[in-house]
Amino acid sequence: MKKFLLKTVIFLLGRVILSHGLAAIADRLSPNHNTMALWNDQKHMREMLSRSSEIEALAIGNSHMGCLQFERLGYRGHRFARSAGDLFEIRYHLEQLIPRMKAVQTVFFSISYGSFHEDNAASDEVNIRRADVYTSLPSWQFIDGDFGNFVRGKTRLLIPFTSLLRKDNWQGVFYALLGKTGKTEQFVEIAQDDCSYMETEEWIDHAKTNRVAKLVRLQKQMLASRPDLVNNTYNTLVSTIRFLRQRGIRTVFFTPPYPKMYTDCFRSCLPETLATMKSRMRRLQQTENIEYYDLSQDDEFVTERRLFKDSDHLNGCGARIFSMRFKRLIAETEPTMSVHK
C-alpha cells in the first residue's frame, strides 16, 4: 500500500507538471474563451487589490458594466465587467473586496433584463464561470451550497483544466501549430476608443441566435435546477443592498441602454423574464428605497446601432456618451431612489 501511495503521489505530481506544460502551450498558441475570461478576472482582481486604498467607486457586474467609464464619471474607480457574472457572484465579490477597499464610497450595479434569472452554478454549461470566481479571488469562503465549484475553482490553481479540457479538443492549438488560423475564440475587453459595430444582418443574427437563444437555453437549465431562482436572486440583491448600506456606501443601480431590436427580440422570446425584472426593481424601490436608473429604452441609444459593438453591448463611443449622460443624471439626483425611463 505504501508503495502504491508513493507512486500515486509521484504520478500525480508528474501529471500536474505535464498539465501545466501543455496548458502553457495551449494558452500561448490558442487560448480558449474560458481561459481568456479567467485571465480577465485575474487581471482585474490584481489591479483592484493593488489600488485598494485609492479606489473610491466600484463597478462590479456582468459584461454590461463595460458601458461605464470612470474617467467620464469623474471618479477614481475601477470597473470589473465579468462576462456572464450573476447577482450571487456580485454579492460574493463585494463581501470579499469591500473590507479590503476602505476608500470605496459608491458601488455601481448593472441590472440586465435577465439578471433575476441567472445563476451560473445552476447550469453545467456555464458553471465554470462560478469556479472562475474562486480561482481569481484569494479567499477561502464560498457562496452557500457552492462547495463543488469552490473546490473546482481552487483546483484550477493547481491543474489548469480549462486550458486542457477544451471544447474544441485542441483543434485550435493544432491549427496554430500548423500555422493555420482556425476559428479563434474572441474575448476582448472593449477599448475606450473602439467604436466598431456590426453590420445590420450580423447584428440581428447576433441578437437572435447568439444572445437571446443562448439566454433562453440557459434559463431553461437554470430554472430546472433551481425552481426558486427568481426569489433567491431577489433576496441576494436585497442582502447586498443592506450590506453596502451598513457601510455607508452609496449604491447606484442602472439598466444600460439596449437597441430597440434587442428589446423587441427579448420581449418576444422571454416576456416573463423582462416583466419580472421590471416588477422586482419596482419592488426594491418601494421596500429598499434604492437609486435606480432604467435607461434601457433611452431615445439617445435605442435606434443608434453604431453605438453598440454587438446586439446589446455599447462600444467605446457608446460607453463614452452613456457615461457622460449618466454623470449628469446621478449628479442631478439626491442619493435616494429615482427611476428614469
Added chain:
Amino acid sequence: MLFNSLDFLVFFPVVVCIYFATPHRFRWVLLLAASYYFYMSWKAEYGLLLLLTTFIDYYAAILIGRSTTKVKRFQYLALSLGSNLGLLFVFKYFNFFNDSVRATFNYFNVFYGVPAFQVLLPVGISFYTFQSMSYTIDVYRGQIRPEKHFGIFALYVSFFPQLVAGPIERSGHLLPQFYQRYHFDYDRVVSGLKLMAWGFFKKLVIADRVAVAVNNVYNNPTDHTGIPLLMASYLFAFQIYCDFSGYSDIAVGSARVMGFDLMQNFRQPYFSKSIGEFWTRWHISLSTWFRDYLYTPLLQSNWLFKRHWYYNLLVVFLVSGFWHGANWTFVIWGALHGFYLVFSIWTVRLRASASDLFQLSRFPRLHEAMKMVVTFHLVTFAWIFFRANSVSDAFYIVSHLFVGLEPRLGFGVDLGLFEFLIAGLAILCMELVQLKQTQTSVGQFIARQPFWIRWATYYALLFVILLFGKFDTREFIYFQF
C-alpha cells in the same frame, strides 16, 4: 451517477479508500450502502424497486431451498420469475404493447381507452432483474444453495460496478467472492485502474465523438442518402462497441481494484469469423444467460420443436432483441441475428464447398480476413435496425444506402476533419491494441516493460483522454435497456 462524471471520480476513490480501511466483516455494509447511493443518485425511488426485487428473490430462494416437493419449488420459482418479469413488463413493455393494441383497435375504428403508463424506465432494470432471476433459477436447479445472509444477497443484486449495465453475473461466481478476504494488492489495483482508463478512452474519445456524426444522420435519416448513411452505420458499429465495452471495462476494472473478479463481457467481437463466433464474443454475459436459461430449457423441454432447433434459436434471438428495448426495431435486429445464425448453420456444407472450389484453404489468412469482413458487415447491417428510431427509418436507411454515392466533404456526416482524424486514429489504435490482445494480454505486456515505457504509456493514455475526450456527460447507450 455516470462513470464518466466528476461525481464518480470523487465517489470511487473515497469508497475504495474506506473499503480497504474497513475490517473485512463490515465491508459488505459499506459496499451495499455505496451501491444503493450510486443507484439512487439517479432517482431515489429506483432504490425501492431494487429492494423489492431483492426481497422477493431472497425469500423465494429460501423457500425453494426448504421445499420438499417439486410443485412447491416450482411455485416459488414462478413467484420470483413472475415478479421480475412483471416489473419489466410494467416499466418497460406496457406502453409498447398498449400502443400496439391501440394501433390495432384504431385500424378497425374501435375505441381503446387504456391510457399510457407515465413512468420513467428505471436505469438497469433489465440487468439486475436478469441477474436476480438467474440466482433463483440456479437455486431451483440445485446448482447453488440459497444465500442465507440477506445483506450479502442484497449486495449481489446491487453491486455498483455492474448494477446498471452488466456484466450480468452468476450467483455461483459472484456471491462467494463477497465472503473472501481481499487485501490491498498493488498489481491487482494497478491492473484494475489500467482497465478503467482503457474503458474511459473507448467511451470518451471514440464513442462520444462518433456519436455526434451518428446522431446527425440517424435522427434525420430522410435528409441523407448514400455515403452519409453508410458512414454513420459504420461509425455506429464502433460507437456501440466502444460505449458498451468501455462501460464493461470500467465496471470490471473498478471491481478488480477492490479484489472482485467480474466476468469478461467482450472479447474482440469484430474479429469474429462467423455470427456464431460473434455471439461468443459480444455481450457474453447476456448471450450465455439466454443460452443457459432460455435456449437449453427450450431444447430440453420442447418436445414439439426438439428436432427443429432453429425455431428455438429464433425464439431466443427474438426475445434477446425484445430485451434490448420495447420497439419493433430491436425485435427485427434480434430476428436478423437469429436468421443469420440459422442460415449459417444450414449452409455450412455449401460454404465449405465454395471455399474448396476457390481453394481458399491455400490462403488461410486471406480466408480468415474475408470471413471477418463478411461477419462485420452482417453485424453492421443489423445495427441499422438497432439504432434507427423507427422501423420506417430503418427501411429508409437500408433502401438508400447505395443511392447517390458521389463523394462528399467529411462523408456528409457533419463531423469536422479534425474530429474525424481523431476518431479514425483512436479507432485504429484501439484495433491494434485488440489485435495484440488476441496474442497476449496487453495489460501484462505493458507491466513487463521498463518503468519509463510503462509510465509514458499511462501518461499518454491519460492525456489523450483529457485532451480529446468528450466531457459533456453523455449516458451510456445500454442504460436505456
